Amino acid sequence: MSTKRVVTATINGTDSTLIVDDRMSLLDALRDAAGLTGTKEGCLTGDCGACSVIMNGRLVDSCLVMAPEAEGAIIETVEGLAQGNDLHPLQKRFLEHAALQCGVCTPGFLVAAKDLLDRNPEPTDDEVRYWLAGNLCRCTGYDKILRAVHDAAADLRSSSR
Amino acid sequence: MEKQTPGGRPYKVIGTRPIRHDGEDKVTGRAQSGADISFRDQLYGKVLRSPHPHARIVSIDASKALAMPGVEAVITGAELPQPHDRMFLSGEGGVENFRYVNDRVLASGKALFEGHPIAAVAAKDIWTAEEAVKAIEVTYEVLPAVTDVLKAMQPDAPLLHEEITTETLGEKKKESTNVCRHTQHKRGDVDQGFSAADVVIEREFTTSTVHQGYIEPHNATALYRSDGQITIWTSTQAPFWVRRDVAELLELPLSTIKVVPLEIGGGFGGKIAVYLEPLAVLLSKKTGKPVKLVMNRQEVFLATGPASSTATRIKIGVKKDGTITAAAAHLVYEAGAFPSNWAVMGSMCVLAPYKMETLLIDAFDVLTNTPKVMAYRAPSSPQAIFGVESVLDEIALELGMDPLELRMKNAVEEGDRRADGPKFPRIGLKETIQAAMDSEHYKSPAPSGPNQSRAVAVGFWFNAGLQSSATVGINMDGTASVVTGSVDIGGSRASMAMMAAEALGLKAEEVRPSVADTDAIGHTDVTGGSRTTFATGMAVYEACQDVLGQLKKRVATLWELPEEEIEFDGSAFQHADNGKDPMTVKELGAKLTATGGPVMGHSSVAPTGVGASFGVHIADVEVDPETGKVTVLRYTVVQDVGQAIHPSYVEGQMQGGAVQGIGWALNEEYVRNDEGKMMNPSFLDYRVPTMLDVPSIETILVEVPNPGHPYGVRGVGETPIVPPLGTLHNAIARAVGVRMRSLPMSPPKLSAALQAKGLEAIAAPTP
Structure with missing residues (x-):
């Protein structure tokens, strides 16, 4: 039976209070309770990565996290990547490289790639491929995504210098 | 026809x-x-699906579900109007009968595949809907199922539809069967063709169902709504076809339905048919509230349309110099649970890339207890051409000939006929093969380590025209x-914006493109068949010509000169000798109000100048002989793209x-158990x-403009899925000496074949 509860979490830097059902995943909570539909549902079994978010500094499939587990958590979603109208280098490079076609996997790739670059500012090809192997893209064949991530990494390195 | 506008600029x-x-x-x-998208008062729908691939539905009792708090409606197949016969275009060349669409959307009488919708529920939230579905009591009489195409052709196979008999060469046979259609194409005397050959090779192939x-x-x-007006919000490749299908199924006029296409997360042919839309409409009719249905991944695998599994036999005869004298193809395609014509499509593709004096093609569409097959990127071409490209590879080895030279020798060109009749217009197969031969990849030394090799294959797709509308x-x-x-x-x-910008002399950024709902633009067929940039692009071009014609009148008014003396040179309106400064479209904008008001151009087109597309792929692979895992070391796609409008997105296609083709070749398959149930959804x-799993795919764009389009566009998106099946098959064969002839060439299958070969080699060592 249904039990509602209040979950408070920091989502993209904002303190958020969400009323969730105990049966909700974090994905549902973000989409339906917080209205952040940028995080996408592809499989609900943790196999496609479309629902990737960063929770307490760790990349997770939000479909595999129950909403009540997000109590007190710090969550980053695709909606938090840009600072106002200043796109994150990953977003800019994805657009420049045409690293998306239909775009449904794009939010998950952007979040997963951000998590990679937060940890490893200069990844090799293999490191990028390994880190992003949990994200499926059926449109692009991945090459342009790989290039966009490398270019964004270079942008971030030069801006932090 | 080099790279320039129709005006030669x-x-x-x-x-x-x-x-x-x-x-x-x-x-x-x-x-x-x-x-x-969501609405405050929306209900959530859920579909009850058959757990059995084949069963008679004895009874459905929804009383317990309807009694649950929060459940507002349950529908079954009985709610749909009686089915009627009417043929319609269901995909990229696919033809269906509406008689069977009712049944596909909601079963009546029999469940014909695992996942077949039996009933649907609308409830206050998704959890209640899921519980309600479980509370519906269905009594099934389980029937024997058949999911293998060759078994389904046997006379003693379980029959899916009693009323179906084979239609062979236009005539209906008497006895019921699962073979819904037999198609034949013939040219010359194929026996004579084979007897004139120096080398004849015949092989059998199978491919698995893929999604x-x-x-x-x-x-x-x-x-x-209470006034009978319907709105449908959906992610579809074909909003106007969704409207047509729902109207046809529910026997409503088209004007009562508006379809709003939302952004779509991929389709590849799989989001053309209606599945959820009619259910959402019926549930909303019963409840008076918006009803939302979303499939889960398992439902997508079980109950939407994958691509056919196939069993094919290919025979090719060549002279010593490589000239093909004859070819025969026997093609059996999985139709799924309802009549399809995917084998018909395969029969039109199978020998399309090559010239030959004699040929014989027999193709069979076969019903199976599996979801109705739908279009998947170049539908039916990959499975058909896979066998041909494998046999040609063996022939090249037998003749000691370069595999690309063998293909160049036999490649079709303008004026040659396809097996099914039509003559090719200007095509670029020879240019594409030449570009592959000249590529850095092909010229570089082939990988020569243990269990490594290189191979090639060709691919073909017709591309579609159909109908499109645009306003500018x-x-x-x-x-x-x-x-x-x-x-x-x-x-x-x-x-679209780029083609309009080119026509109007604007920058791409000065044109804002959008996609309209079915009320806001003229009829437009599916996004599919690689037709959008071609046909809708042509509608955009024509609408721009309409605009330019109207603007010329405004310039004539402003300059007080005869319209005929004014020219648009691609950047601005000019007059040869009146001394006026040229006037751009940009400059005219501010003068519209004063010269007669707004200007809008329209066009609806049904273009016929479709340009077929050919590709050549080159792969270097390495096989791990112990695990059977194939590593693609390097991969290049060479294709005639007509004229690339936005090269990045052409490369992306x-x-x-x-x-996708690499996945089809190496790993993807529907694994089914003895009962016919899918084990890996x-x-x-x-x-x-x-x-x-894949390297960075290299691309070489060959641009042979299509004379049937003002900017030389030919469809691009579909052809590239065709060659990987043959390319990887041939590369694996050349690397380890085993011709699998069965897809996918997954690690378990390949390692088993390698072990068998190893045992054979021990039993009878050969040099």
Whole structure:
């Protein structure tokens, strides 16, 4: 039976209070309770990565996290990547490289790639491929995504210098 | 026909790489697909699906479900109007009968595949809907099922539809069967052709059922108002076909239905047919509230249309110099649970790339207890051409001939006929083979380590024309808007804006492209068949010509000169000798009000000048002999793309198509148990390629402009899925000496074949 509860979490830097059902995943909570539909549902079994978010500094499939587990958590979603109208280098490079076609996997790739670059500012090809192997893209064949991530990494390195 | 506009000027916008207009929304998460919209009073729908691949539905009792708090409606097949016969275009060349669409949407009488919808529920939330579905009591009489195409052809096979008999060469046979259609194409005396050959090779091949694997599951939300007006919000490749199908199924006029296409998360042919839309409409009619349905991944695998499994036999005869004298193809295609014509499509593709004096093609569409097969990128071509390209590879080895030279020797060109009759217009197969031969990849030394090799294969797709509509409006500042009815599935808004910008002398950024709902634009067929940039692009071009004609009148008024003396040179309106400064579209914007008001151009087209597309792929592979795992070391796609409007998105189509083909060749398959149930309906067990599984796909764009389009466009998106099956098969064969002739060439299958070969070699050592 249904039990509602209040979950408070920091989502993209904002303190958020969400009323969730105990049966909700974090994905549902973000989409339906917080209205952040940028995080996408592809499989609900943790196999496609479309629902990737960063929770307490760790990349997770939000479909595999129950909403009540997000109590007190710090969550980053695709909606938090840009600072106002200043796109994150990953977003800019994805657009420049045409690293998306239909775009449904794009939010998950952007979040997963951000998590990679937060940890490893200069990844090799293999490191990028390994880190992003949990994200499926059926449109692009991945090459342009790989290039966009490398270019964004270079942008971030030069801006932090 | 070199790279220039119809007026003979070099391109300014076409061939450049602007940022796509809809890109910002897609990288910030603001883009809305069908699953992202909600209404305050909406209900959630859920479908009850058959657990059995074949069963008679004895009874359905929904009373317990209806009694649950929060459950507002339950529907079954009995709610649909009586089915009627009417043929319609269901995909990229696919033809269906509406008689069977009712049954596909909601079963009546029998469940014909695992996942077949039996009933649907609307409830206050998704959990209640799920519980309600479980509370519906269905009594089934389980029947023997058949999921293998060759077994389904046997006289003692379980029959899916008692009323179906084989239609062979236009005539209906008497006895019931699962073979719904037999198609034949014949040219000359094929026996004579084979006897004139020096080398004849005949082989059998099989391929497994595969799925399009788009990441976004199907969704639909509908509102049925008290006045009978219906709105459907959905992620579809074909909003006008959704409207047609729902209207036909529910026996309603088209004018009562508006379909709003939301952003779509991939389709590849799989989001053309209606599945959820009619259910959402019926549930909304019963409840008076908007009803939203979203499939889960398991439902997508079980109950949407994958691509046919096939069993084929290919025989080719050649002279010592490599000239093909005859070819025969015997093609059996899985139709799924309802009549299809995918073997018909295969029969039109199988020998299309090559010239020959004699040929014989027999193709059979076979019903099986599996979901109705739907279009998947170049539908039916990959399975057919796979066998041909494998046999040609063996012939090349037998003759000691370069495999690309063998193909060049027999390649079709303008004026040659396809097996099914039509003559090719200007095509670029020879140019594409030449570009492959000249490529750095092909010229580089083939990998020569243990269990490594290189191979090639060719691919073909017709491309489609169909119907499209567009409007182009000139804004009061001289910028422009482009509206089409073609859903943008991979960047087509950018190419529409670019073609309009080229025509009007504007920058790509000065044109704002959008996709309209079915009330706001003229009829437009499916986004599919690689037709959007070609046909909808032509509608955009024609609408721009309409605009330019109207603007010329305004210039004539302003200059007080005869209209006939004014020319638009691609940048501005000019007059040869009146001393007036040229006037651009941009400058005219501010003068529209004073010269007669707004200007908008319209066009609806049904273009016939479709340009077929050919590709050549080159692969270097390495096989791990112990595990059977294949590593693709290097992969190049060479294709005639006509004229690339936005080269980045053309490359993306070539790369993405190739990777889908690589998945089809190496890993993807529906694994079924003895009862015919799918054992792997998840992305964990149905393995589509990840970023770790494929190298960066290299691309070579060959541009042989299509004379049937003002900008030389020919469809691009589909051909690249065709060659990987043969390319990888041939590369594996050359690397380890085993011809699998059966897809997928997955590690368990390949390692078993290698072990068998090893045992054979021990038993009878050969040099």
